[in-house]
Amino acid sequence: MSGNTEWRLRARPRGEVTRADFEVLSAARPVPGAGEALVRNIYLFVPPSMRLWMDEKESYLPPQPLGEVMAGITLGVVEASNHPSLPVGTYVNCMGGCQQWHVAPAERLQPVTPHAGVPLAAYRTVLDVQGLTAYCGLTEICQPRAGETLVVTAAAGSVGSLVCQIGKKLGLRVVGVAGGREKCDWLLEACGVDAVIDYKAGGVGERLDQACPDGIDMLFENVGGPVMDLVLDRVNRRARIALCGLVSSYNGGGTQRTSALMQLVNKSARMEGFLLTDHYGRYAEVTRKLEEWILDGGIRYQIDILDGLDQLPEAMGRVFHGRNRGAQLLRLSQEERT
Amino acid sequence: MSGNTEWRLRARPRGEVTRADFEVLSAARPVPGAGEALVRNIYLFVPPSMRLWMDEKESYLPPQPLGEVMAGITLGVVEASNHPSLPVGTYVNCMGGCQQWHVAPAERLQPVTPHAGVPLAAYRTVLDVQGLTAYCGLTEICQPRAGETLVVTAAAGSVGSLVCQIGKKLGLRVVGVAGGREKCDWLLEACGVDAVIDYKAGGVGERLDQACPDGIDMLFENVGGPVMDLVLDRVNRRARIALCGLVSSYNGGGTQRTSALMQLVNKSARMEGFLLTDHYGRYAEVTRKLEEWILDGGIRYQIDILDGLDQLPEAMGRVFHGRNRGAQLLRLSQEERT
Numbered sequence: 001m002s003g004n005t006e007w008r009l010r011a012r013p014r015g016e017v018t019r020a021d022f023e024v025l026s027a028a029r030p031v032p033g034a035g036e037a038l039v040r041n042i043y044l045f046v047p048p049s050m051r052l053w054m055d056e057k058e059s060y061l062p063p064q065p066l067g068e069v070m071a072g073i074t075l076g077v078v079e080a081s082n083h084p085s086l087p088v089g090t091y092v093n094c095m096g097g098c099q100q101w102h103v104a105p106a107e108r109l110q111p112v113t114p115h116a117g118v119p120l121a122a123y124r125t126v127l128d129v130q131g132l133t134a135y136c137g138l139t140e141i142c143q144p145r146a147g148e149t150l151v152v153t154a155a156a157g158s159v160g161s162l163v164c165q166i167g168k169k170l171g172l173r174v175v176g177v178a179g180g181r182e183k184c185d186w187l188l189e190a191c192g193v194d195a196v197i198d199y200k201a202g203g204v205g206e207r208l209d210q211a212c213p214d215g216i217d218m219l220f221e222n223v224g225g226p227v228m229d230l231v232l233d234r235v236n237r238r239a240r241i242a243l244c245g246l247v248s249s250y251n252g253g254g255t256q257r258t259s260a261l262m263q264l265v266n267k268s269a270r271m272e273g274f275l276l277t278d279h280y281g282r283y284a285e286v287t288r289k290l291e292e293w294i295l296d297g298g299i300r301y302q303i304d305i306l307d308g309l310d311q312l313p314e315a316m317g318r319v320f321h322g323r324n325r326g327a328q329l330l331r332l333s334q335e336e337r338t
Numbered sequence: 339m340s341g342n343t344e345w346r347l348r349a350r351p352r353g354e355v356t357r358a359d360f361e362v363l364s365a366a367r368p369v370p371g372a373g374e375a376l377v378r379n380i381y382l383f384v385p386p387s388m389r390l391w392m393d394e395k396e397s398y399l400p401p402q403p404l405g406e407v408m409a410g411i412t413l414g415v416v417e418a419s420n421h422p423s424l425p426v427g428t429y430v431n432c433m434g435g436c437q438q439w440h441v442a443p444a445e446r447l448q449p450v451t452p453h454a455g456v457p458l459a460a461y462r463t464v465l466d467v468q469g470l471t472a473y474c475g476l477t478e479i480c481q482p483r484a485g486e487t488l489v490v491t492a493a494a495g496s497v498g499s500l501v502c503q504i505g506k507k508l509g510l511r512v513v514g515v516a517g518g519r520e521k522c523d524w525l526l527e528a529c530g531v532d533a534v535i536d537y538k539a540g541g542v543g544e545r546l547d548q549a550c551p552d553g554i555d556m557l558f559e560n561v562g563g564p565v566m567d568l569v570l571d572r573v574n575r576r577a578r579i580a581l582c583g584l585v586s587s588y589n590g591g592g593t594q595r596t597s598a599l600m601q602l603v604n605k606s607a608r609m610e611g612f613l614l615t616d617h618y619g620r621y622a623e624v625t626r627k628l629e630e631w632i633l634d635g636g637i638r639y640q641i642d643i644l645d646g647l648d649q650l651p652e653a654m655g656r657v658f659h660g661r662n663r664g665a666q667l668l669r670l671s672q673e674e675r676t
Contacts, residue, residue, distance in 0.1 A: 052600075052604075058604070059600075059604050060603065060604040060605075224596045224599065224600075225596065243599070243600075243602050243603050244603070245600075245603055246596050246597075246599060246600045246603065248596060249595075249596035249597045249600055253596075254595070254596030254597065255593040255594065255595060255596060256593065256595075256596055256599060257592070257593060257594075258562045258563060258584050258586060258587035258591075258592030258593060258594055259584075259587045259592065261562065261581070261584060261594060261609075262390075262397075262562075262583075262587055262611075263611075264581050264609065264610065264611030265398065265581050265582070265583055265584065265611035265612070265613065266390075266396070266397050266611070266613075267398075267611065268610075268611055268612050268613055268616050269610070269611055270608065270610040270611075271599075271602065271608070271609045271610070272602065272607070272608040272609070272610075273600075273601075273602030273603035273605065273606055273607055273608075274603070274606050275603065275606055278606050
């Protein structure tokens with residue numbers, strides 16, 4: 001690992017991401033300048049939205065420039081430092097890219113202080129991106145009141161499963177939609193949801209009617225497409241729909257029924273999108289609370305780790321086809337100090 | 339007019355409404371009971387959403403029962419009264435149905451006091467349904483700030499044209515989308531919008547780019563379909579989309595691109611539906627303000643009147659195909675006292 005393996009985006013993917021969309025280069029390990037630190041990337045988080053960044057059209061980030069190192073959400077460790085606040089050995093969250101080494105000014109590196117009882121990888125997933133997304137999306141966009149009914153799509157996913165569990169802590173009736181028996185069982189048994197709907201088993205409309213006898217007050221939506229339409233068909237007056245993502249559209253395509261959106265009018269309902277970055281002000285408060293819940297066993301989560309940057313296309317394929325179990329990470333180097 | 343001609347819904351329309359969907363009966367003129375009044379219907383308002391009430395599925399009203407008089411938003415005059423608050427000759431707004439005579443308890447009849455300088459028909463349209471919808475939808479859902487850009491679809495329609503003019507009074511850049519040169523010219527010349535887009539002329543995306551150089555902060559949406567998608571593609575951060583209606587879906591069908599909805603996530607934007615009934619608390623305040631604007635010439639509007647209940651299918655066809663000019667009314671009897 002003396003050099004730096006860099007994955008650069010060569011072409012804008014058409015549909016699913018493949019190895020051919022990247023150029024893999026062996027570059028020199030970068031050297032930190034004044035006020036900068038050298039970070040060894042340990043974990044690269046591979047969310048579905050990474051696919052959006054690759055498109056020509058702006059998403060919530062500017063389009064990834066072609067020919068440059070692919071952007072990536074990482075956790076690493078400082079290996080050399082020109083800034084007093086970041087001693088060597090400090091773990092940091094940052095946008096470290098799809099590469100092994102990263103140099104950045106101190107203000108772009110967010111120190112992380114892992115607790116001995118919590119895996120380091122959790123600080124790049126459940127105790128950061130997913131936790132903050134789930135907690136703030138549910139509490140601030142959905143505005144839940146105890147006793148109301150919440151439907152969560154991609155409920156066994158890394159964000160969805162946290163939303164389900166936080167929803168239960170807030171006294172909600174929680175109905176999770178997921179693909180396949182194994183995920184549904186995990187939601188019932190580990191996450192404690194009130195009901196599950198296996199969308200792959202069909203009959204989603206009837207199952208929603210059964211699982212939500214009092215209608216649907218809130219939807220935490222990760223997927224979009226026909227299941228979302230069926231949920232919208234059943235919302236109650238003044239329903240709140242938190243749009244966290246619409247993964248079904250990221251590889252291109254996907255439609256919604258206009259008549260399903262009309263339910264927003266019929267029921268004076270609200271659909272609102274949000275980004276993690278909208279909620280960074282609550283970072284310390286929320287992650288402290290989630291860390292307590294993890295330590296006392298009140299929150300369950302899964303992290304799915306593959307080894308090596310070479311697994312990037314595989315990791316994205318897993319995420320889009322629901323083959324991952326929990327947050328999808330790539331391990332780029334070992335946790336231990338070198 | 340001694341008897342009562344009633345239009346009863348015989349069958350749920352498939353697609354567009356036709357005469358064959360109704361049974362037209364000649365019934366006895368109803369007799370008011372204790373606390374009730376007999377109203378002679380003068381104007382029947384024919385909004386696109388009337389089509390929704392005919393479907394089996396609940397909209398914002400319960401489904402119209404088959405075999406009963408079709409629901410209808412009316413303005414009439416009290417011809418016989420068993421309630422002291424409603425002397426004979428009082429003009430009233432009510433849900434008087436698709437018929438000539440209507441009996442209702444006093445609490446379901448809303449007295450109207452027309453100003454000599456304003457047409458009576460305005461009190462069932464711009465000074466009630468459309469005015470309250472336009473004003474409250476724009477101010478409460480869109481939360482406009484002076485200098486922001488507002489796009490209005492069906493901008494030459496009875497609600498849209500009011501939204502455009504109220505938007506100008508609030509200091510917004512207003513861009514109206516309408517079908518055809520005549521409507522676009524009226525928007526520019528009478529309503530004072532900053533720019534118009536004739537969606538029938540094509541190139542809507544490019545025209546939006548030209549008309550909204552600073553992006554789009556608010557959308558007041560009446561139609562849905564591909565134009566809405568193109569507007570969503572261009573919204574700014576924290577945009578607000580007021581869903582007033584999605585007429586393109588009312589006769590069945592219609593889709594939206596999932597990727598357009600994804601803009602709500604990318605831009606942390608909000609889409610919210612609303613109903614007139616959400617805002618009745620502001621009725622007196624808003625209609626007073628609108629009446630002042632009408633009297634001083636600051637608000638322009640159009641009312642399109644056809645004569646006779648027999649014109650009901652024609653009126654609905656006009657509304658759905660944009661052949662009406664302003665709020666579509668049917669005149670069921672003369673304004674003058676009998």
